[in-house]
Amino acid sequence: MxxxxxxxxxxxxxxxxxxxxxxxxxxxxxxxxxxxxxxxxxxxxxxxxxxxxxxxxxxxxxxxxxxxxxxxxxxxxxxxxxxxxxxxxxxxxxxxxxxxxxxxxxxxxxxxxxxxxxxxxxxxxxxxDLTQAEAVLGVIDADTQGELDLALQQLAGGLAGPLQQIRETLLNLLADLEAGLDFVEEDIQFVSIDTLVEEIDRCLSIADQLVEQIRQRTDRRSVVRAVFVGPGNAGKSSLFNRLSESQEAIVADLAGTTRDYVTITVQWDEVAVELVDTAGIVSSTDGIAAEASARRESAVANADIRIVCRPADGLAEQHQSSETDVPAIGRGTIHVITKCDRRPDRLPIPGQQGSIITSSKTGQGVDELRAEILSMAGKQVRAPIMAGTAVRCAESLHQTGTALRHAREACQDQLGEEIVAVELREALHGLATIVGAVYTDDILDRLFSRFCIGK
Ligand SMILES: Nc1nc2c(ncn2[C@@H]2O[C@H](COP(=O)(O)OP(=O)(O)OP(=O)(O)O)[C@@H](O)[C@H]2O)c(=O)[nH]1
Ligand SMILES: [Mg+2]
CATH class of the missing domain: 3.30.1360.120 (Probable tRNA modification gtpase trme; domain 1)
Structure with missing residues (x-):
């Protein structure tokens, strides 16, 4: 449509x-x-x-x-x-x-x-501008904190600011060049060749930085970080080991075993997932516990996916005072009940709805958890959010960069101001396509049809 x-x-x-x-x-x-x-x-x-x-x-x-x-x-x-x-x-x-x-x-x-x-x-x-419109879509579509941050950054003009800076510089240069062309008989120059080259170089350097920024943003999505979080002794490290088929994390029947965080990167179906085991949430306030808690919070803040573990057995339920409650975490969260083999009576576990029921001892639920992580990770790796902007911007920035390089060569080879002006117009056209100052129905169609009604 x-x-x-x-x-x-x-x-x-x-x-x-x-x-x-x-x-x-x-x-x-x-x-x-x-x-x-x-x-x-x-x-x-x-x-x-x-x-x-x-x-x-x-x-x-x-x-x-x-x-x-x-x-x-x-x-x-x-x-x-x-x-x-x-x-x-x-x-x-x-x-x-x-x-x-x-x-x-x-x-x-x-x-x-x-x-x-x-x-x-x-x-x-x-x-x-168009990059920001795409970001609105990104905010709506975001499944994880990482995606949301990215979209918000773009919405706040992360790309728009530098693009606008290049556009204004080029428009001013073009105005000076064109004014000079009107007075060509009188040999009046409104802008010197040195200034032209200097300004073109400045724009080129901003454009190159933007291309690098876009490349980094696209790369960032290639590894997805999934963090285990939950009360002490909940069985996080055991599940982490089972899932990664490793013995990286130390396991012991003592709340507070994991103090630092442990990471391992696994490759599942061409998706690289960095699993992070964190220190359990405990009520102790000793210096190490405080440091462990700070490290956990930083790992959680940087996570794409949070695996919130809650033990099924009564022993660990005792540990769940309000001080050790896992804070409510919204999108990008998988709720997991651990140690379900310790409830042989098969009684329903309070709050089990919407959670994956697992046991690191028997392996129950581990495949399901892996599939859920992959499904969330897959959305992120393939997510069209911001990737659309990246492709569109990269193409247009390439066009802009090429035109700017030609403009600089034309200055240095003294090919004449008309030729420089043509190249600057070409560069401006590339920029205008990015921000949507020049747009085609096709671009608008592709972008806005992905929105939901009401936004
Ligand atoms: N029966 C049974 N025991 C488990 C299971 N998972 C963990 N445990 C035991 O529970 C205890 C705690 O396990 P950990 O994996 O160290 O727990 P944790 O959440 O990493 O604990 P902290 O690092 O202290 O936060 C250990 O004695 C494990 O052997 C399980 O699925 N079934
Ligand atoms: Mg542990």
Whole structure:
């Protein structure tokens, strides 16, 4: 489906995830004020405001569900993500209720938004460049802290800043060159050859740094780091050894056996996974325990996947005081119950739902755990997130770099300012493609069709 490039109608979509407590209907476009007036009782003073505004009121969900309490957020044009009048209706997260409100909003003058259409409008309004639009997708898609950090860095303009710097320098040089061409009869020069070469070299060095940065970012994904974390004596080191088919980690029936962290890299189905065993979470506060805890936290913070271990047996349950609780860790987490052979009664283990049940003694669940790590790792290795940006940027930066090198040669060989100007324009074209100042429907289509509706 081709992305819709017209922006003068009003779009609406459910912007919250399914099953959440809070539901959001998002709107953007010139008819937002009318839709709010028709569907809610917050009154038109909300939409008269110069700044963003939140109001409590009710939204009508049609004859079947009646009026429901809601919060309405309104952003006037220029102040919103899309730079158009925009609003969000925050209400109860039930899907039928949200669908009913969306239907009412559409009857009041909005139409259903396509995938990524809000971000597409933000891009078309100049709010984001293409690398940042891709980063929005990256944030939505991120499964692990590592992916999220990467996407956020890109969203914050990690690439946009240096690209903009090269673009401005080249535009200034081009303006000077073109001004010089107008006065060629009078032999007036607006920029010297030395300055030209110096500035071109500066741009080339930024472009080369960017290429290197992109290469490193792509490389970073080739090894996935999976960290074992959990209370002392939970059986982390035993599982680590079993999974890596090694005896790297020391195992003993004593909480606090592992003090430092132990790593081993395994190669599973062409995926390199670095397994990291960490010191158990214990209540002791001696100096070594504090250091062990700091090292564990750093390993966990740098992990792509966290394997949270909880022992099935009563012995270790005693160790689980609030001080040794594993902190709640969200995405990229695998929950594992260890030592399940110690519960021969086969009684359900409290909190076992959603966990992989394992025993390092019998080998139960070890294959399942490996498959789960691989599945998460595979998503990261193959994840199109940021990789799309990398390929697009690398191609265009190559075009820019080649043109800049030609421009420098043209300066040094004194081929004339016209030739230099042509090369600088070529370099600018490469940059413009990266940030989307020049774009084709095909690029937009490929990018925005990967978004979900509502973003
Ligand atoms: N029966 C049984 N015992 C296990 C299992 N896994 C570990 N153990 C025993 O539990 C004790 C603790 O195991 P470790 O692997 O050292 O535990 P840990 O989580 O690394 O402990 P710390 O390094 O102190 O945090 C050892 O005596 C192991 O032999 C298991 O699956 N079944
Ligand atoms: Mg250990």
């Amino acid at each position: 081709q992305p819709r490039l017209e922006i003068d109608d009003t779009i609406a979509a459910i912007a919250s995830t399914r099953g959440g407590l809070r539901g959001i209907v998002r709107l953007s476009g010139p008819a937002v004020a009318k839709c709010l007036l028709d569907c809610t009782d917050v009154g038109d003073d909300v939409t008269q405001e110069q700044g963003a505004r939140r109001s409590c009121g009710h939204v009508s969900a049609g004859p079947r569900f009646g009026r429901l309490p809601c919060d309405v957020y309104f952003w006037p044009g220029g102040k919103s993500y899309t730079k158009q009048p925009s609003a969000e209706i925050h209400m109860q997260g039930s899907s039928p209720l949200l669908a009913a409100v969306l239907e009412h909003v559409c009857r009041s003058g909005a139409r259903l938004a396509g995938p990524g259409e809000f971000t597409l409008r933000a891009f078309l309004a100049g709010r984001l």
